[in-house]
Amino acid sequence: xxxxxxxxxxxxxxxxxxxxxxxxxxxxxxxxxxxxxxxxxxxxxxxxxxxxxxxxxxxxxxxxxxxxxxxxxxxxxxxxxxxxxxxxxxxxxxxxxxxxxxxxxxxxxxxxxxxxxxxxxxxxxxxxxxxxxxxxxxxxxxxxxxxxxxxxxxxxxxxxxxxxxxxxxxxxxxxxxxxxxxxxxxxxxxxxxxxxxxxxxxxxxxxxxxxxxxxxxxxxxxxxxxxxxxxxxxxxxxxxxxxxxxxxxxxxxxxxxxxxxxxxxxxxxxxxxxxxxxxxxxxxxxxxxxxxxxxxxxxxxxxxxxxxxxxxxxxxxxxxxxxxxxxxxxxxxxxxxxxxxxxxxxxxxxxxxxxxxxxxxxxxxxxxxxxxxxxxxxxxxxxxxxxxxxxxxxxxxxxxxxxxxxxxxxxxxxxxxxxxxxxxxxxxxxxxxxxxxxxxxxxxxxxxxxxxxxxxxxxxxxxxxxxxxxxxxxxxxxxxxxxxxxxxxxxxxxxxxxxxxxxxxxxxxxxxxxxxxxxxxxxxxxxxxxxxxxxxxxxxxxxxxxxxxxxxxxxxxxxxxxxxxxxxxxxxxxxxxxxxxxxxxxxxxxxxxxxxxxxxxxxxxxxxxxxxxxxxxxxxxxxxxxxxxxxxxxxxxxxxxxxxxxxxxxxxxxxxxxxxxxxxxxxxxxxxxxxxxxxxxxxxxxxxxxxxx
Amino acid sequence: xxxxxxxxxxxxxxxxxxxxxxxxxxxxxxxxxxxxxxxxxxxxxxxxxxxxxxxxxxxxxxxxxxxxxxxxxxxxxxxxxxxxxxxxxxxxxxxxxxxxxxxxxxxxxxxxxxxxxxxxxxxxxxxxxxxxxxxxxxxxxxxxxxxxxxxxxxxxxxxxxxxxxxxxxxxxxxxxxxxxxxxxxxxxxxxxxxxxxxxxxxxxxxxxxxxx
Numbered sequence: 095x096x097x098x099x100x101x102x103x104x105x106x107x108x109x110x111x112x113x114x115x116x117x118x119x120x121x122x123x124x125x126x127x128x129x130x131x132x133x134x135x136x137x138x139x140x141x142x143x144x145x146x147x148x149x150x151x152x153x154x155x156x157x158x159x160x161x162x163x164x165x166x167x168x169x170x171x172x173x174x175x176x177x178x179x180x181x182x183x184x185x186x187x188x189x190x191x192x193x194x195x196x197x198x199x200x201x202x203x204x205x206x207x208x209x210x211x212x213x214x215x216x217x218x219x220x221x222x223x224x225x226x227x228x229x230x231x232x233x234x235x236x237x238x239x240x241x242x243x244x245x246x247x248x249x250x251x252x253x254x255x256x257x258x259x260x261x262x263x264x265x266x267x268x269x270x271x272x273x274x275x276x277x278x279x280x281x282x283x284x285x286x287x288x289x290x291x292x293x294x295x296x297x298x299x300x301x302x303x304x305x306x307x308x309x310x311x312x313x314x315x316x317x318x319x320x321x322x323x324x325x326x327x328x329x330x331x332x333x334x335x336x337x338x339x340x341x342x343x344x345x346x347x348x349x350x351x352x353x354x355x356x357x358x359x360x361x362x363x364x365x366x367x368x369x370x371x372x373x374x375x376x377x378x379x380x381x382x383x384x385x386x387x388x389x390x391x392x393x394x395x396x397x398x399x400x401x402x403x404x405x406x407x408x409x410x411x412x413x414x415x416x417x418x419x420x421x422x423x424x425x426x427x428x429x430x431x432x433x434x435x436x437x438x439x440x441x442x443x444x445x446x447x448x449x450x451x452x453x454x455x456x457x458x459x460x461x462x463x464x465x466x467x468x469x470x471x472x473x474x475x476x477x478x479x480x481x482x483x484x485x486x487x488x489x490x491x492x493x494x495x496x497x498x499x500x501x502x503x504x505x506x507x508x509x510x511x512x513x514x515x516x517x518x519x520x521x522x523x524x525x526x527x528x529x530x531x532x533x534x535x536x537x538x539x540x541x542x543x544x545x546x547x548x549x550x551x552x553x554x555x556x557x558x559x560x561x562x563x564x565x566x567x568x569x570x571x572x573x574x575x576x577x578x579x580x581x582x583x584x585x586x587x588x589x590x591x592x593x594x595x596x597x598x599x600x601x602x603x604x605x606x607x608x609x610x611x612x613x614x615x616x617x618x619x620x621x622x623x624x625x626x627x628x629x630x631x632x633x634x635x636x637x638x639x640x641x642x643x644x645x646x647x648x649x650x651x652x653x654x655x656x657x658x659x660x661x662x663x664x665x666x667x668x669x670x671x672x673x674x675x676x677x678x679x680x681x682x683x684x685x686x687x688x689x690x691x692x693x694x695x696x697x698x699x700x701x702x703x704x705x706x707x708x709x710x711x712x713x714x715x716x717x718x719x720x721x722x723x724x725x726x727x728x729x730x731x732x733x734x735x736x737x738x739x740x741x742x743x744x745x746x747x748x749x750x751x752x753x754x755x756x757x758x759x760x761x762x763x764x765x766x767x768x769x770x771x772x773x774x775x776x777x778x779x780x781x782x783x784x785x786x787x
Numbered sequence: 788x789x790x791x792x793x794x795x796x797x798x799x800x801x802x803x804x805x806x807x808x809x810x811x812x813x814x815x816x817x818x819x820x821x822x823x824x825x826x827x828x829x830x831x832x833x834x835x836x837x838x839x840x841x842x843x844x845x846x847x848x849x850x851x852x853x854x855x856x857x858x859x860x861x862x863x864x865x866x867x868x869x870x871x872x873x874x875x876x877x878x879x880x881x882x883x884x885x886x887x888x889x890x891x892x893x894x895x896x897x898x899x900x901x902x903x904x905x906x907x908x909x910x911x912x913x914x915x916x917x918x919x920x921x922x923x924x925x926x927x928x929x930x931x932x933x934x935x936x937x938x939x940x941x942x943x944x945x946x947x948x949x950x951x952x953x954x955x956x957x958x959x960x961x962x963x964x965x966x967x968x969x970x971x972x973x974x975x976x977x978x979x980x981x982x983x984x985x986x987x988x989x990x991x992x993x994x995x996x997x998x999x
Binding site for chain 2: 249250253314317318319321322325326327329330331352353354355356357359360361364367368371372373374375377380381382383386389390393665666667668670671672673677678681683686688733737740741
């Protein structure tokens, strides 16, 4: 074991009271805010006697819909945290422009000392990509994929719950770093060799590495589950060429997740070996090679970009046909484009460091490979546009988000093509032009996620979101985003480097001030979002949604009730068309309900995934603080739990057919009630005929 | 129509709206597929490690310390290969006994496979101890770091496989060949054979290439 420079004792490792930054006003405020919120939630659970409900229905659930919602909650909380980090960075830069800028709170310029500022940009990137975007999209995939393919549950409900808990533990460790110890100051990419122990002697890098390590095990397990679900659990008649596009993108994205995250595990694992065992993988002396880290990291890092963007495109591909009242233009081409982007994502990683000096042939290869991405992406943009052409286009909030995401995609894509040229890259490397570029791309994800949330919210919770305030959120966030990143593009072309705690030129101040203005608009958007949630929840009885609140939606998830019952579909639908629900509506079959119910088998809840999650949290914490006894105990406990669980048989619970009938009657609203007399075409079998697949 | 589902037909005689039976998914093949996918992600771990080995096995990474030729003996590695594949063969016999529905014989072969596997771990430990004593601990140079890492990563995989074997011995003894036990045995077969496969890469890259 490597000797650390500071205090260490066998019981508490490196943990001492002085590691709690109670002398930092900003952290104290954050702690006060988080503690108050936490106490309010715990108090409410106790006051309303909801602990039993919380345990039974959420903590121990292995229902893919509940897990999807929990993913989304974790993602939303982390999105908020990452947003606050962004506000702090923008504010620091606008306050610290030019040598004459004053300093507050112990900083020479602005209000954040460089070491604190560095941790903030490290945590902003880590959180936004790994603990906000990834869980939010995992939430969508968890909730929607089984519904879209007509399945009762995932292939591995227990693994699915485990994946969620590991992701949540990763997020929790990141949050904990705020109050105990510090976070990595080496950027979300973990710039080697800065992350090596001599240059980062504190626990920050360890927090970063273990949070990512544990979270990405979760992502890998989740990928195994979703891929298997899509391959094996499809309803009869759901052929590959009938799969909704969101499911296609989920499949592709999880293939990326399955193959890319292990490489990240190796990249960061070798770094941890350097930090804990004094090895020399990435050190500058003793035969290490820190470009090895950069390569391994980006071999994961670039596919991860597509991991985040592909499901967002899937969401857009569901929203746009719905509000164009037309089937998606060029479906087979869209599928091919999705798969080819998944393949190309593996061949472009070197464009993140053209300036490494790999030589013109290597740079040229990766430059051309990067430009190839534009072809399938362009295909997608044209397909969305042509879906709208000659459609009956309406613009409720989800459609606004989807269409603006296309614009964002075009801006992000164009600037990406500029950056794909190594000559330009030599000018813009490590500059804010790059930052503006990739923020435009990840904003596609933000827009798609918010649009998707509005779109599927009634399916998840049974009532629609307030439309007018939703449009306020839209215009404010889109406006703020354009202000911030247009200004940032200009600064980037002026030559401003990224990650500056102090901006040396006062002449950049006006543009930084415009960025800050944009941030204020974004804060207003957050306010509008909170207002929208409050109004929507308050008026939920007025906004109750039927099966298909939009009236024009197309895929299987809209065939079942809102909110979706535990068994998803009372009777598994037999799929006859690509957009089955639209097909049934077109042929007036959408009122036809199944006339016969059978017992339904469902997996039973289990707290085991949560226990494994708790053990992994203890393990991560122990490794970060070098509390070896706790690390060993929790690791052994984790292995023991997995082994012992395998001795229990697989358990399920049965919902009897009568209960299903009763629940179905209860859920069917008057307008939706079964009316078998409404003109079923001759020969159509409502129920029966069996499995035609 | 060439591709099913490329065009949507209108409803007509024979159109089915709801699946009559709650169509049964084949649990065995579902779980096997899931395990194969896990093995794919595991392959990527080794792929990344081998890439790192390729980067760190140049003279600049030796730092004047032991070279691949000093730490890896192809003959000893060959003996290890034979031992490991004997264990894999013994596991193959477990699957034969499973097919013939002979739980006691299956337990016997599992234990044989376990013991030979444990012997392999012993050989590897002995070898690594010698390397460490001859001035080649992982802290010595970048090359030795990745050498130890590749060999130990494979060894840790084997340890988990051995633990899994013990669990299966207990489960066969308690339950016999139930569906759960059967698919776990099948997955362990994939896992164990795969560790043998990875070892052939370790042997080729580290031991044979290193001895040149």
